[in-house]
Amino acid sequence: MSAEQASTLWCELAWLGGERAEAGVLIELDGERIASVATEVTSPPRQATTLAGLTIPGFANAHSHAFQRALRGRTQAGRGDFWTWRDRMYEVAEGIDPDVCFALARATFAEMALAGITAVGEFHYLHHGPGGFRYDDPNAFGKAVIEAAREAGVRITLLDSCYLEGGIDTEVHGAQLRFSDGSYEAWAERVDRLEEDPVARVGAAIHSVRAVDPEAAAQVAAFAAERSWPLHAHLSEQPAENEECVAAYGKTPTALLEEVGALSERFTAVHATHLAEADLRLLGSGGCGVCLCPTTERDLADGIGSARRLVEAGATLSLGSDSNALIDMIEEARAVELDERLESGVRGHHSAADLLRAATASGSVAIGWPEAGHIAPQALADLATFGLDGVRLAGTAADHAIESVVFAAAAADVRDVIVGGRFIVRDGAHLRLDVAAELNDAIAALPS
Numbered sequence: 259m260s261a262e263q264a265s266t267l268w269c270e271l272a273w274l275g276g277e278r279a280e281a282g283v284l285i286e287l288d289g290e291r292i293a294s295v296a297t298e299v300t301s302p303p304r305q306a307t308t309l310a311g312l313t314i315p316g317f318a319n320a321h322s323h324a325f326q327r328a329l330r331g332r333t334q335a336g337r338g339d340f341w342t343w344r345d346r347m348y349e350v351a352e353g354i355d356p357d358v359c360f361a362l363a364r365a366t367f368a369e370m371a372l373a374g375i376t377a378v379g380e381f382h383y384l385h386h387g388p389g390g391f392r393y394d395d396p397n398a399f400g401k402a403v404i405e406a407a408r409e410a411g412v413r414i415t416l417l418d419s420c421y422l423e424g425g426i427d428t429e430v431h432g433a434q435l436r437f438s439d440g441s442y443e444a445w446a447e448r449v450d451r452l453e454e455d456p457v458a459r460v461g462a463a464i465h466s467v468r469a470v471d472p473e474a475a476a477q478v479a480a481f482a483a484e485r486s487w488p489l490h491a492h493l494s495e496q497p498a499e500n501e502e503c504v505a506a507y508g509k510t511p512t513a514l515l516e517e518v519g520a521l522s523e524r525f526t527a528v529h530a531t532h533l534a535e536a537d538l539r540l541l542g543s544g545g546c547g548v549c550l551c552p553t554t555e556r557d558l559a560d561g562i563g564s565a566r567r568l569v570e571a572g573a574t575l576s577l578g579s580d581s582n583a584l585i586d587m588i589e590e591a592r593a594v595e596l597d598e599r600l601e602s603g604v605r606g607h608h609s610a611a612d613l614l615r616a617a618t619a620s621g622s623v624a625i626g627w628p629e630a631g632h633i634a635p636q637a638l639a640d641l642a643t644f645g646l647d648g649v650r651l652a653g654t655a656a657d658h659a660i661e662s663v664v665f666a667a668a669a670a671d672v673r674d675v676i677v678g679g680r681f682i683v684r685d686g687a688h689l690r691l692d693v694a695a696e697l698n699d700a701i702a703a704l705p706s
């Protein structure tokens with residue numbers, strides 16, 4: 259048995275999905291799965307590895323574009339909006355080849371591991387070479403991203419994104435040429451060649467109603483349904499998208515996606531920031547997921563979504579780091595509540611446990627890993643432990659541990675991370691990679 263492999267874990271405190279953390283939780287593992295969970299075990303048995311602090315299921319980061327990690331700090335000067343930010347993002351995308359992508363994604367996924375993320379949904383749309391040039395392996399980028407996650411130690415769902423238009427009835431141009439397969443058929447033929455394995459799964463994405471026409475969107479939705487894959491789409495991130503969609507089709511983006519058969523329990527709308535009443539009802543009655551990405555949404559001046567009303571309508575929330583301007587799922591989680599407080603003047607829209615659920619179990623379902631995100635028998639042994647003895651969390655009482663972590667912790671408080679029963683982070687350090695050095699080297703390799 260390797261030093262990374264755990265067999266018996268004793269958690270000082272663990273969150274098992276309720277409103278309070280449990281003290282003295284003994285978790286027996288069977289390979290990559292949890293075999294049994296016992297509570298009120300007051301001291302660690304001799305053979306157990308102790309996890310000091312609060313242990314929770316590993317986070318599922320349900321929406322990421324790993325390469326955008328390189329934009330951190332490069333887009334903050336001067337006035338602008340989402341669209342000027344997008345121009346800068348396209349410049350970075352133009353400078354990436356599969357080798358650069360691999361290094362950048364590996365470092366970024368390793369940063370995610372340090373933050374307690376054990377599974378990532380990578381919304382992947384950078385498919386081809388400069389000008390749309392086809393590599394010998396048309397999945398060179400997708401495979402690089404999957405391999406990067408494997409080496410960083412986290413599970414991945416490659417949400418392969420169809421991207422065919424530069425805007426409604428607009429040809430792709432510039433960097434967008436690298437995103438487009440040219441047709442739905444070419445996209446499907448390429449995606450069908452991707453292979454899954456024990457740590458990597460594949461899902462489908464409609465980039466947005468800006469980038470995929472209704473006929474192709476219907477085809478992508480049917481393709482995902484045939485395979486029971488997750489289906490994701492950027493939805494109503496900006497008012498301009500709504501206006502263009504209504505002008506072209508006489509419908510909101512949500513209504514359009516409903517019409518083409520995209521909405522279902524396997525569907526996750528990403529952002530869903532600017533919704534009409536009818537949109538809320540469609541997403542809710544469809545049992546859809548909605549992935550909020552609050553740190554990106556505030557960074558890009560997108561706006562504040564209607565998280566509470568989405569939940570009341572029947573939608574299930576998950577969370578994503580999206581542009582990776584920050585990688586901190588706790589910050590994403592509390593921002594859902596705190597943003598809504600700022601807008602409404604009212605506190606208490608979402609409990610700490612509900613926010614953790616969005617960041618763990620619901621996110622896992624959204625990216626097609628329903629057997630992760632729980633500390634329970636048969637679940638995958640994917641765990642993250644927050645130390646409670648650092649300056650931010652010192653003084654935490656067991657009764658309020660969930661609230662303390664959700665409203666005061668930082669990613670830097672994550673001490674130990676386990677994926678499939680194996681430690682990938684111990685005492686705050688990644689066991690395989692020098693993450694800061696890898697980030698440095700990967701970003702330095704990009705054209706400035």
Ligand SMILES: [Zn+2]
Nearest residue numbers: 323381492580
């Ligand atoms: Zn995105």
